[in-house]
Ligand SMILES: O=C(O)CCC(=O)C(=O)O
């Protein structure tokens with residue numbers, strides 16, 4: 239399985255042929271593997287560097303400092319989650335990672351570690367949103383929808399920036415313990431910044447875990463469960479996982495989850511339904527699906543404690 243690299247620099251020309259070509263490339267990648275690497279989105283490099291610097295500085299703090307912004311629950315979906323705080327695979331041991339999760343980061347006024355951390359996070363969130371909107375536009379065109387169809391349904395309520403730290407030198411308790419357990423993402427698309435250290439793996443159609451390389455200046459983008467349902471199974475929500483960090487090298491990554499507003503109903507889009515391929519899933523609301531999945535990843539800990 240190879241994950242295609244797609245150059246989005248033609249997006250801004252608004253040339254109809256360039257957009258059509260992008261839509262075809264995105265459609266193929268999301269139907270085949272559910273994963274693509276995108277270059278040329280035009281995000282400010284400085285914002286990404288500042289966000290990673292902030293993340294590293296925050297995770298280096300003592301536990302007591304980090305816990306002053308402790309994650310309170312799936313409803314807020316905001317704050318610090320300590321090592322072993324989550325089971326992305328609810329059937330596996332806890333993940334060897336810590337995280338700082340920031341849902342709807344432009345409208346969160348409390349619980350920030352400090353002003354600089356907040357400024358960097360909000361700047362990077364804005365950059366990611368700007369890039370994500372281009373990708374959502376191309377996806378809408380690929381699915382025969384008006385170009386702004388998805389943008390209107392992703393106003394920010396469930397859009398979440400997440401700093402991840404896979405610390406060096408953590409000894410897994412078993413082969414089943416990972417940096418991040420096997421999971422599918424919950425929403426529409428995820429943008430993932432790997433910061434030059436690999437570790438992410440994707441399950442291919444032969445049930446083999448394939449390493450995702452770090453490609454300079456490329457953002458990994460994958461589709462999640464709700465896009466799978468919206469597209470009536472056409473766009474994949476592919477299982478992926480992260481290996482534990484190496485003994486001598488920590489891994490930092492940033493994920494940007496682009497998920498629909500809570501009251502958006504997700505049901506098969508007209509272009510994806512036919513008499514031979516009727517709707518495969520009952521309608522659901524985005525909020526319900528996202529809450530159920532987050533809660534499962536937190537509740538799973540109880541079975542292991
Ligand atoms: O750290 C990574 O590379 C991936 C993390 C991930 O898949 C997630 O947070 O959903």
Ligand SMILES: [Fe+2]
Nearest residue numbers: 421422423478
């Ligand atoms: Fe993921």
